[in-house]
Amino acid sequence: MTNKSVYETPEKISENKRHILTVLVDNEPGVLARVIGMFSGRGYNIDSLNVAEVSNDEHLSRITIVTEGTSEVVNQIEKQLLRIVPVHSVTNLNQEGSAVEAEVALVYIEVNESNKKKIYEICDFYRARKIENEHNAIIFEIAGASERINRFIKEVDEITSIEIVRSGPVAIFTHQKKEEE
Numbered sequence: 001m002t003n004k005s006v007y008e009t010p011e012k013i014s015e016n017k018r019h020i021l022t023v024l025v026d027n028e029p030g031v032l033a034r035v036i037g038m039f040s041g042r043g044y045n046i047d048s049l050n051v052a053e054v055s056n057d058e059h060l061s062r063i064t065i066v067t068e069g070t071s072e073v074v075n076q077i078e079k080q081l082l083r084i085v086p087v088h089s090v091t092n093l094n095q096e097g098s099a100v101e102a103e104v105a106l107v108y109i110e111v112n113e114s115n116k117k118k119i120y121e122i123c124d125f126y127r128a129r130k131i132e133n134e135h136n137a138i139i140f141e142i143a144g145a146s147e148r149i150n151r152f153i154k155e156v157d158e159i160t161s162i163e164i165v166r167s168g169p170v171a172i173f174t175h176q177k178k179e180e181e
Contacts, residue, residue, distance in 0.1 A: 014071040018047070020064065020093040020101065020171045021078065026086035027053050027061040034084050035063060044069070044077060048103075048168025060088070064170045071095075093171050101171040104143045106131075107156065108163040111138055115159050122159075126152040 025031045032051055039046055047066040054062045067074065078090045093099035107128070111119055123130070123140050126148065132139035142152055146169050156162055 016068055016070055017094070018066060018068050019074045020066050020099070020169060021074070021081075022091045022093060022171065022173075023063040023065065023081055024054075024088040024090075025061055025063060025084075026088070027059045028086060031061075031084075031086045032063065035065075035081065035087070038080055038084065039065075039067070039077070042077075042080070044073075048166075050168055050170050052170075064168075066169055091173060093173055098174045099171050100174055101145055101169045102143060103146055103149060103169040104141065104167045105149050105153070106165045107140050107142065107153065109138050109140060109156055110161045111136055112160075118159055119156060122152070122155050128152060 023035060025035070036046070036049075044067060047068060048064075049066075050064040051061055054060055067077070069077070074092060074094075078092060081087055081090045093101075109119055119138075122128075126142055128140040128142040130138055131141050142149055149166070153162070153164060
């Protein structure tokens with residue numbers, strides 16, 4: 001896979017893979033536009049994006065960005081993000097070691113008497129929670145790792161027609177305390 005960036009990037013040394021970046025920024029107008037502008041201006045793609053305030057008293061927000069690229073390209077993205085003035089820190093959770101990732105999906109599933117039992121079995125197996133039941137459709141909520149949600153969607157989609165809304169992953173680094181000897 002070739003890099004689609006219009007800017008010169010280092011020669012490909014590693015393979016393309018999924019990276020989750022968390023960016024701690026000031027919660028003020030225009031910051032998100034500047035971060036996204038850095039990606040689009042350099043030809044990088046964003047697979048998913050989440051933003052939420054994480055500190056009311058300090059007015060800080062955390063942006064979680066899922067992107068794909070080589071380690072070298074993602075390191076370049078991190079350096080460019082740090083040049084944006086309201087950015088406090090950038091963490092590549094793939095490089096930090098242990099991180100917990102989760103996302104939420106709402107899945108609108110068409111049901112009838114012939115598929116209802118099988119759909120409920122799948123939903124029960126994946127611990128999807130029924131949140132709406134109207135006419136010949138049920139809306140289930142499923143939360144967890146992206147791969148788990150992908151498997152759930154694939155299994156249900158093989159049985160009936162579905163519509164999906166996904167939050168995209170959010171993730172946090174799990175700080176491991178070093179044991180003193």
